[in-house]
Amino acid sequence: MTTPLEVTFELAPWRSALSRALHRNRAQPFCRFLQLATVRSDGSPANRTVVFRGFLESSNRLMFISDRRSEKIDQLHQEPQTPNRTPFNAEICWYFTKTREQFRISGQLSSIDASHSEVSLIAARQHLWQRISDSARLQFAWPHPKDVRTKDSNFEPSAPDSQMPPATFCMLLLTPLNVDYLSLSGEPQDRIIYSYQDADWTRQVVNP
């Protein structure tokens, strides 16, 4: 039964290639690890490994988690230094080692914490917190990241509540606007650019 609120949702055309890559590389637990690039307030790039936490329900938005105290959250909240807003503030590079495929996905990255205005995203954040492991949850109670470590730094805090996320827990959402797919195993390599324009995805085969 459909309700008036139900939104039509279409899988983006690159989703099937990504699903296939995840499936074919599933024997390697690190196949869900990828590199997330953002831009620092001084205009220099930052790049770190994050874990793919699935797609937000009924959307093409990728989920990650982050500590509110980490630098990447600052990088998202800062005002852009350039006069015009940049078209996107993040690009992930996701390389699958077994099948030798690369997905470069760029778009708008946003951070969802307890103060977010959309109730459905607050609920998604809470649901995500409940799904992660105990050890992943514990890290959000660790001392402040990147502070000087001392022998008094407490890395054995009491376990956080497994139902309600702490203030330090952020859900990151990447809304893809461009996907650059490369398969190194083709002869020659295969490369396809997907672009989101006018509420629709275009697909173009290009030279590798």
Place this chain on the structure above:
Amino acid sequence: MTTPLEVTFELAPWRSALSRALHRNRAQPFCRFLQLATVRSDGSPANRTVVFRGFLESSNRLMFISDRRSEKIDQLHQEPQTPNRTPFNAEICWYFTKTREQFRISGQLSSIDASHSEVSLIAARQHLWQRISDSARLQFAWPHPKDVRTKDSNFEPSAPDSQMPPATFCMLLLTPLNVDYLSLSGEPQDRIIYSYQDADWTRQVVNP
């Protein structure tokens, strides 16, 4: 015998950790693959996989290769949009899957082609060209990257000269200024920040 021209060279303190990681992960050919982040002219981040080609002789500078026609070369040559020069224009993220170690190395990335003024770097570029595989060399004779691919696109050009690099071949050099090392296998994780300041490296253990 030393000559007056011989420059004292010290291995940076993070080099031993990186060498050990490369050694311990050597069974995985992709352990030399890493992700290189730069900033586009519109201020948005770019991120792609590149292959580590060793260190420039008697230096701590990392070598990669790139096609002159690729976008990352444009990203290096453009003038910075921000009033002050950014401290660095690239950050690599290098994750070793077996030992679960991450090196984030940021610094100044430069591109060396045949027109470069330093003779020693021209020679290093030529030497690097001679060392790469035939199939890697062939890619520099392929049609223009990212142009629309047609059935007439010729991906079987005649093999380039194996001694003299073509104009499309660039050696990329990353001069590290900051290294953020993280080991996920520690209990808790180990994180060390190395910074290059006043012609010397500092080392600080920080919270993960």
